[in-house]
Amino acid sequence: MNNRASLVVAGSCAALLAVAPLFLNAYQVDVLNSIGLYALLALGLNLILGEAGLFNMGHAAFYAMGAYTAAILNTRYQIPILWTLPLSGLVAGLFALAVARPVVHLRGDYLLIVTIGVGEIVRIALINDVFGITGGANGIFGISRPKLFGVVIRQPQEFFYLIWGCVALTIFLFLRLKRSRFGRALNYLREDEVAAEGSGINTDYYKLAAFGLGAAWAGMAGTLFAAKMTIISPESFSFWESVVLFMIVILGGAGSIPGVLLAAFLVVGLPELFRELAGARMLVFGLVMMVMMVVRPQGLLPARGRF
């Protein structure tokens, strides 16, 4: 597919999506909203896992950090929820840097295990009401509705434009980032760490930067999640959330933004279509993962190489 054709496809998908809320009912729009949130999270993870090749399976921890930061600031200090966006991003990003700093040099699968461990520790800490501010297993409720330009956002249709607006902005920024010196350094690092270091790339710096930025994105997605749900609890940030995000990136094609978006639709959207088969859908999910790795390990829409 050449550049022109892919632009046409992307444009028509965007246009179709933009008018979708006019034709769909509230439930269907809500599903699209979930897909949008997962797409945001997965785009952030794509930076860590896809572009830099760092196995992070604790993304839900950073998501939780952002959501709880927003919820605590909003319910305790009455700060409007959307104003907390930068701060939740910052908290999640700094937390990721602090966690990743000592372990980022570990071999791939060890990093995977450590991030799983971090995710679990965060979840257990939230359940145990750490510092007395997270509300324990019940979580935090009574988060106020977001307000944008004087309009209170409460309908799924309104959230749709907020969330997908953020997704569009993210796609734009990450496409720019991917083509920048920074993005190329990350890809170099993923393909051959030794050669990258030999060419004067400070590998630890770039790894940490990718980690921090991806986590900050998860934190901001967490704010949107808190605003959408108005109630958050530790069970929303379980290990399975991290696994689902990991799968979205891998199935879509690591490092490929269109792939990640397509996979977000498939992984989050398809199960909604087959609700009556609720019990069997995780089973199918596992099977697809195994078959996919044999048949098409590069993902559905792999990133086009430039090497």
Added chain:
Amino acid sequence: MEEFLQQLTNGLAVGGIYALIALGYTMVYGVLKLINFAHGDLFTYGAYLGLTLLTSLALTDRVGFALGVLVLVLMVMGLVAIMGAILERAAYRPLRESPRLSAVVSALGASIFLQNTLMLIYGARFQVYPDDILPAATLDLFGLYLPLMRVLIVLASVLMMVVLYLFIQKTRIGTAIRAAAIDQDAARLMGIDVNRVILLVFLLGPALGGAAGLMVGLYYGQINFTMGWVYGMKAFTAAILGGIGNIPGAMVGGLLLGVVEALGAAYISIAWKDAIAFCVLILILIVRPTGLLGERVADKV
């Protein structure tokens, strides 16, 4: 002191279980350099198969307690070993030459698949081991009253570990496994059938894991289809603690982790029990990534 000794022996029993699971992780990692994420689920299958066989065959009624449980353990080990071999064929062999990430994803997929198969068969609720089959006896050890099951679990797990250790160290096949773990290509040049070694590792590891699952069922009395994930993660921590790829290391790591966790839960906080293992994991990877007696894990060229 009484309380301390109770917790210590409890920790040793749980640690023995961790060690048995950890052996499966460490042997597979030693030969294939792969974290077998589905290993924890094979352990769960051991617990469920044990329950089904225990209730449907009524072994303990027919041949008495001791022989019944022995036959049960052997049957569970055999069945789970076969499942391990099938898993290797289906999920890992096609990916032998692929990048590491592919195998990790396939392993996770296998884990999700196995777990949900179990849920569809048995349902999502906790399953309870019948308590009338097993004698709830306590053992008087120099004034310390210990549940019989706890003592049996410690003894059985230590026995299995000793047998495995002797097998790996003293037999020809064990030597082949060690050789394949050090250098697969060199081992192949020396006439070792590496495929058979891998198959053997996927029989031995799951057999021990299945036995551990049965022990958890007998010890705690209730099992759940998701428990493999927590036990698996802790056993993996134990394997890293001892030094991954190192068989005595997994044994030491498992027992140590079990004791640390039991004492931590008793004297620090029960609510944070599950976090203790993960903190140990992160600390050990920061401070001494090679584990107590093992291989180095940070990429240095």
